[in-house]
Structure formats: structure tokens, C-alpha cells
Amino acid sequence: EDQVTQSPEALRLQEGESSSLNCSYTVSGLRGLFWYRQDPGKGPEFLFTLYSAGEEKEKERLKATLTKKESFLHITAPKPEDSATYLCAVQVGSGYALNFGKGTSLLVTP
């Protein structure tokens, strides 16, 4: 059975304290791994797509990487406005469906 596991469930950082969020997956036929950010009361906001092991994507303070078993979302020198829930999702086979992890709730304090 396809599984997506995110860790930690919750993370509290001081402003400027860099860290990484993890998304591990056990799926057959990965076609894409997606990172989203979700603020309370809002829909998920697309951040990155990764397609193959070794691929990296960057946007401002965020960098996403992918191996054959997991993906990391590295946050460098976070700011309070980076506080949100970060969701990882995988797409497998020939379908449209996204298989989401349960998310990591990030709080960055001043």
C-alpha cells in the first residue's frame, strides 16, 4: 500500500534557526512529489514539484530535495511569516490522485 509519512508532526523554531522537514514515501511508480504550504483557513499553496531522485528546487528561504525514499524541505533562516502547515503529496501511476501526508505544523517565533 502506498504510504506518505511526514515528520515531525510539529516543529517550533526561533527566527533564524534553520531546520528540515521530512517526507518519506513507499510507493510504486512515483511520477511526482509535491510540496504545499497551507495557512489556517486557506487552501494549500503550491511550492515545488520534484520528479526524480537528485532533483532540487529553491524558492526564497525554502529548498526541496528528493531521494528514492524521501524528500526534505530545508528552511534557511526562517521568519515568523514562514509559520504554516507544510504538506507533502505524491502522485503515482497514471492517475490524477494526490496521496497526501499528514503535514508538519511549523511555528517560527520572533
Next chain:
Amino acid sequence: DTEVTQTPKHLVMGMTNKKSLKCEQHMGHRAMYWYKQKAKKPPELMFVYSYEKLSINESVPSRFSPECPNSSLLNLHLHALQPEDSALYLCASSQGPQGSNQPQHFGDGTRLSIL
């Protein structure tokens, strides 16, 4: 601001009411989706429309009825809902065709409360 627009933002309805949720996108995407999200849970897929035809129905109860009038619009008709149907309902869209691994772009959802 998202490029997927959902209305209304909030909806309170009784169990005997009939209401509709609306979703619109103007990105030229040919796949559109309905998701349900409960508090502190990830989104759960309900329906997928591909080129205006229903492609996936994830065993959703018949009290939820989707409709895709054209490539830019998606509706979700609600009737005789239960209190456990209270949730955030999200619409998303992506480039087609089926099998393409393009990202899905979400609207901000409709917060639905069933009394």
C-alpha cells in the same frame, strides 16, 4: 490571491437544505477536482473531472453531486447533508490530460457547517 476562485467562502445550512458550491479557474486547465478537508487532516479527494467529464468518484455519498458546466467551472451540489459533512471543501485544477504530473492549484475553499 489564488487563481482558483471558490464561492461562497462560508456556508451554514440545515440538513434538509439544498445548496451549491462554485469553483472557477481561468488558467486553461483541463482537470478539476473537489477535495474535503477536516480540521488538522490532509485533503481527501472526492471527484475528478477531466476535459469536463467525470473521471474519478472516490465512493462519495450521493448527497454530494458534482457538475462541470464548462472547462472553467465546477459545481458541487449539496442535499440532505449530515453534521459529519462539516468541513473545508477545496477545489483544485491542473493541466490535463490524465497521467500528466503537473501540480494541482487549490482555491481557498468553502467552510461548510451543517446544523
